[in-house]
Amino acid sequence: MIIAGNWKMNPDHQAAEALLEALSDYTPASDSNCEIVCFPPACYFSMANQALAKTGVRWGAQNCHQESGGAYTGEISAQMIKEQGGAWVILGHSERRQYFAETDALVGQKIVTALQTGLRPILCVGESEEVRNKHSHDNFVQSQLEASLELVAQMSPDAQKKALAQLVIAYEPVWAIGTGKVASLLDIEAMHQGLLQKMEALFGVQLPEAGVPILYGGSVNDANAADILGLKPVSGALVGGASLKPDAFLSICHIADKK
């Protein structure tokens, strides 16, 4: 299981400190193989690194640039994240796609850069309410996945195997993000199953056994986590709003610990 907390552009300094303090106190069950990762804004990287250094909790960035460096005002490279001690990066989140015009092709380039740098990418895919209402969500999300992984599909077999061992996918229906409207368990299961089949068709790998976890994201909280994480094709959760509440987020971690 992987529980990822996406803080977005939310906590102020004091709130970030409190969240990190709560996370640094987190003690997983002794037989747990659950990975906990938080995604603070870049200004808190060094604070996160210090607070979490001696814990099992990791941290990552909410985005990175596709180039390794250069004249890109306002951007942060994968290498910078890595050098600060980050181990993960969220890529292609629907807010990046919506507000920063990120395309599948761009997200695909960022995935390759993250992988080459040694960061674990979480590739986000998900349909809008409009697409869901038209009943074209399966095709839409699977096409997003395929297009975002086009460069991975072109890798040599060896490089591709290594890439797939690091890759994490998050299915986040856009209409469920920050709205309190969670996808039904049946819908989550069906979408994850479809994505697993798509990955099998694209790469010939059996998932999640082959190690590419698919997380669900969209209004996950401590009250619905047990049901969602109990679904077989769900390997964890990408949590937004509830990751800002230490008690709620730690409850989700404890639920995942027992799965």
Ligand code: PGA
């Ligand atoms: P939410 O956000 O949990 O607040 O719906 C999830 C996300 O955007 O990753």
